[in-house]
Amino acid sequence: MKLLITGGAGFLGTRLARTLLARGVLAGRTVDRIVLADLVAPADAALCDDARVEVRTGDLLAMTAALRGEAFDGVFHLASAVSAECEADFDLGMRSNLDATRALLEALRAAGNVPRLVFSSSCAVYGSDPALPLPAVVHDDTLPTPQTSYGIQKFIGEQLVADCTRKGFVDGRSARLMTVSVRPGKPNRAASGFLSGIVREPLAGQPALCPVAPSTRIVLSSPARTVEGLIAVYEAAREAFGGRTALNLPALSVTVQDMLDGLRAVGGEQALALVRFAPDEAVARIVEGWPARVESTRAQRLGLQADADFESIVRQYVAEHPQAAALAR
Amino acid sequence: MKLLITGGAGFLGTRLARTLLARGVLAGRTVDRIVLADLVAPADAALCDDARVEVRTGDLLAMTAALRGEAFDGVFHLASAVSAECEADFDLGMRSNLDATRALLEALRAAGNVPRLVFSSSCAVYGSDPALPLPAVVHDDTLPTPQTSYGIQKFIGEQLVADCTRKGFVDGRSARLMTVSVRPGKPNRAASGFLSGIVREPLAGQPALCPVAPSTRIVLSSPARTVEGLIAVYEAAREAFGGRTALNLPALSVTVQDMLDGLRAVGGEQALALVRFAPDEAVARIVEGWPARVESTRAQRLGLQADADFESIVRQYVAEHPQAAALAR
Numbered sequence: 001m002k003l004l005i006t007g008g009a010g011f012l013g014t015r016l017a018r019t020l021l022a023r024g025v026l027a028g029r030t031v032d033r034i035v036l037a038d039l040v041a042p043a044d045a046a047l048c049d050d051a052r053v054e055v056r057t058g059d060l061l062a063m064t065a066a067l068r069g070e071a072f073d074g075v076f077h078l079a080s081a082v083s084a085e086c087e088a089d090f091d092l093g094m095r096s097n098l099d100a101t102r103a104l105l106e107a108l109r110a111a112g113n114v115p116r117l118v119f120s121s122s123c124a125v126y127g128s129d130p131a132l133p134l135p136a137v138v139h140d141d142t143l144p145t146p147q148t149s150y151g152i153q154k155f156i157g158e159q160l161v162a163d164c165t166r167k168g169f170v171d172g173r174s175a176r177l178m179t180v181s182v183r184p185g186k187p188n189r190a191a192s193g194f195l196s197g198i199v200r201e202p203l204a205g206q207p208a209l210c211p212v213a214p215s216t217r218i219v220l221s222s223p224a225r226t227v228e229g230l231i232a233v234y235e236a237a238r239e240a241f242g243g244r245t246a247l248n249l250p251a252l253s254v255t256v257q258d259m260l261d262g263l264r265a266v267g268g269e270q271a272l273a274l275v276r277f278a279p280d281e282a283v284a285r286i287v288e289g290w291p292a293r294v295e296s297t298r299a300q301r302l303g304l305q306a307d308a309d310f311e312s313i314v315r316q317y318v319a320e321h322p323q324a325a326a327l328a329r
Numbered sequence: 330m331k332l333l334i335t336g337g338a339g340f341l342g343t344r345l346a347r348t349l350l351a352r353g354v355l356a357g358r359t360v361d362r363i364v365l366a367d368l369v370a371p372a373d374a375a376l377c378d379d380a381r382v383e384v385r386t387g388d389l390l391a392m393t394a395a396l397r398g399e400a401f402d403g404v405f406h407l408a409s410a411v412s413a414e415c416e417a418d419f420d421l422g423m424r425s426n427l428d429a430t431r432a433l434l435e436a437l438r439a440a441g442n443v444p445r446l447v448f449s450s451s452c453a454v455y456g457s458d459p460a461l462p463l464p465a466v467v468h469d470d471t472l473p474t475p476q477t478s479y480g481i482q483k484f485i486g487e488q489l490v491a492d493c494t495r496k497g498f499v500d501g502r503s504a505r506l507m508t509v510s511v512r513p514g515k516p517n518r519a520a521s522g523f524l525s526g527i528v529r530e531p532l533a534g535q536p537a538l539c540p541v542a543p544s545t546r547i548v549l550s551s552p553a554r555t556v557e558g559l560i561a562v563y564e565a566a567r568e569a570f571g572g573r574t575a576l577n578l579p580a581l582s583v584t585v586q587d588m589l590d591g592l593r594a595v596g597g598e599q600a601l602a603l604v605r606f607a608p609d610e611a612v613a614r615i616v617e618g619w620p621a622r623v624e625s626t627r628a629q630r631l632g633l634q635a636d637a638d639f640e641s642i643v644r645q646y647v648a649e650h651p652q653a654a655a656l657a658r
Contacts, residue, residue: 090496131572131627132470141461143472145491145574152492156485162474163481167419243460245474298460 001029002071006060006104007078008036011183012120014044016076016227021050026074027116027235035072037063038079061100067107074116075170076230077104083124084190086150097153105160109169117172118234119161121246123219124151125176128289138291140248140298147289162244174246175233178221178294181259182317184324191286195220198259199314202274203267203325211280212256217292219251221306222313223320232302242298250306251294252313262310266318267327330358331400335389335433336407337365340512341449343373345405345556350379355403356445356564364401366392367408390429396436403445404499405559406433412453413519415479426482434489438498446501447563448490450575452548453480454505457618467620469577469627476618491573503575504562507550507623510588511646513653520615524549527588528643531603532596532654540609541585546621548580550635551642552649561631571627579635580623581642591639595647596656 003020007013013036020031037056042048048055056063060079079100086093101119108115127147128134135142146152154176161172183196194211195218201208221229229249233241241247264272296304307313318328332349336342342365349360366385371377377384385392389408408429415422430448437444456476457463464471475481483505490501512525523540524547530537550558558578562570570576593601625633636642647657 129572129574132574141472143470143574145572146488147495149492149496152488156488159475159481159485159488163478166476167478243458243474245458245461245472 001026001031001073002033002035003031004035004037004067004072004075005078006037006076007080008055009038009040009042010078011185012180012223012226013038013076013078014042014047015223016078016230017042017053018044018047019227019231021047021052026231029073061095061103064100064103064107067104068110071111071113072108072115074234075104075108076118076120076234077101078120080120080154081150082188082190083148083150086153087148090149093149093153097150098156101157102160105164105170109164114168115170116234117161117170118230119157119172119174120230121154121158121174121176122151123176123178123248123251123291123294124148125155125158125246126291127151134289134291137293137295138248140245140296158246165244171238172244173233173236173241175229176246176248177226177229178219178249178251180223180226181220182313183223184317184321191283194283195259198256198275199263199317200324202263202271203318203327205274205326207274207276209278210256210275211278211283212287213277213279213284214255214257214260216256216284216287217253218256218287219253219291219294220313221249221251222316224316225250225307229299229304232304236302240302242301247298248294248296250296250299250304251291252306252310253293254310259310262314265311266314266329267325268329271327330355330360330402331362331364332360333364333366333396333401333404334407335366335405336409337384338367338369338371339407340514341509341552341555342367342405342407343371343376344552345407345559346371346382347373347376348556348560350376350381355560358402390424390432393429393432393436396433397439400440400442401437401444403563404433404437405447405449405563406430407449409449409483410479411517411519412477412479412521415482416477419478422478422482426479427485430486431489434493434499438493443497444499445563446490446499447559448486448501448503449559450483450487450503450505451480452505452507452577452580452620452623453477454484454487454575455620456480463618463620466622466624467577469574469625487575494573500567501573502562502565502570504558505575505577506555506558507548507578507580509552509555510549511642512552513646513650520612523612524588527585527604528592528646529653531592531600532647532656534603534655536603536605538607539585539604540607540612541616542608542613543584543586543589543606545585545613545616546582547585547616548582548620548623549642550578550580551645553645554579554636558628558633561633565631569631571630576627577623577625579625579628579633580620581635581639582622583639588639591643594640595643595658596654597658600656
């Protein structure tokens with residue numbers, strides 16, 4: 001089978017590709033070819049050298065014209081401008097997230113073979129509307145009231161995927177990803193960035209700032225569980241997926257204090273001491289608008305479970321990035 | 330003040346324009362000018378002759394380029410391809426409903442004066458997803474799961490209006506209109522068409538077919554209450570409107586039997602005898618997917634109420650269209 005991963009050079013895209021190549025099989029079919037489409041090539045040389053991998057670089061919206069004549073069996077649409085970019089540049093977000101998603105759906109429709117499609121939406125579709133605060137627990141049927149352009153664009157993408165599925169253009173499924181922690185690599189400017197940074201930096205012996213109070217409760221998912229979720233959503237029978245609305249992937253609900261406890265268990269007092277609280281009201285306001293607890297009975301029915309606890313997430317990070325976790329014991 | 334009504338030649342657009350001209354005032358300001366934009370000119374000659382009215386005909390999407398340099402104080406965006414058209418021609422619906430709405434918002438943003446905007450969404454955003462049936466009563470925070478392209482496009486329009494409002498491009502409010510009954514004029518092919526036809530045709534001495542069982546429960550609103558709702562949403566203070574999600578306008582919940590009772594009260598047994606039941610499973614399936622009861626506390630807070638009963642709606646129709654209601658007593 002031939003797969004397309006948009007955003008294929010990103011952290012999740014490359015991890016998904018490596019996982020699929022290692023399995024060799026998806027939904028009972030052999031993975032013969034994976035096209036990784038992104039603005040740049042993946043940094044992972046071993047991945048690019050796999051004979052089954054084809055790297056295509058360029059702007060996704062511009063690429064979609066050529067895709068109209070190419071039949072993919074399956075698509076993981078992960079490409080996206082991120083939250084902070086979309087807030088800073090409205091037009092960029094509309095183009096990268098809305099126009100590109102629509103053009104991709106049009107291309108898949110034109111190809112005519114009704115490919116299976118997993119669209120990576122985000123728990124950022126949830127936000128606290130001034131007049132309609134989020135419930136304490138977000139369920140599968142909680143009304144999203146996005147408070148960012150990124151969240152709006154993801155929610156619109158879900159609607160387009162649902163209708164193109166109903167119309168029989170694609171077999172689409174939208175999965176809402178939780179904040180992924182611990183992300184490897186450099187800090188980024190996303191409001192959620194500190195949810196990786198307060199673990200990653202101290203484990204590497206570097207200081208980290210925490211902009212919110214220890215009691216702040218958030219939901220997250222490890223990289224491994226997130227990729228597992230994308231694959232399970234792809235492999236689910238249509239009836240098992242349950243309808244055409246987006247599915248919330250499982251989420252571990254933790255406080256920042258729980259995260260720091262996990263950090264200490266793995267990195268000791270020395271690592272913990274590197275975290276300094278530097279309250280940032282703007283970030284705190286955004287983070288407090290996010291879901292604090294998510295219960296997805298649909299994800300449970302697919303056999304998906306949240307990470308057991310945050311310490312196991314920290315240990316996953318250390319096992320995968322030992323060279324970046326000098327303080328881990 | 331200068332107003333734009335898109336879909337200004339339609340049934341609701343012309344009624345809204347006539348109502349605004351008769352009031353002379355909107356949100357405390359004098360109505361100096363109303364631009365009615367539509368594919369065709371309104372049939373109402375008296376309306377077109379009003380010195381305050383300017384008629385512009387053409388494709389809305391094409392018109393929006395010129396609107397970028399024109400400052401309107403307020404906009405009622407009613408233009409829309411209807412449900413049946415959008416189901417038959419996906420691309421037409423995407424262009425007329427999604428692209429035109431987005432281009433209109435872009436034009437209003439470019440004009441730079443942050444106009445007030447009322448977007449007419451629809452209770453068609455609600456539908457019974459196979460795996461997520463509608464609750465018995467639809468509330469303001471019920472998750473829409475549209476089951477038509479029209480419903481999807483309206484729901485996407487709501488998201489665009491919400492984000493452009495959050496960004497400060499417009500002061501937008503989305504109001505979900507219920508099925509309007511009794512619509513005057515000729516029958517149309519909309520699935521909801523019979524909800525006017527089973528009253529309008531018999532009152533004119535013509536036969537009418539009813540495709541669903543008498544026990545079928547639906548929600549509707551009279552033309553007068555619908556226009557009243559659009560104006561109230563326009564005039565509401567931002568805080569009173571309550572957030573940026575769409576507001577469900579009030580809805581009278583009735584069974585088809587209630588409607589026929591109303592018809593008999595006004596048109597007698599002679600009118601009632603002109604209605605014949607001709608079950609149509611396709612129509613019944615669509616209609617049963619619609620909300621049966623809608624409770625909108627936000628609309629109530631704006632002082633809006635549903636019609637008292639269906640008989641009063643029939644009497645409203647007869648009073649306004651005496652020449653078309655020969656059998657009314």
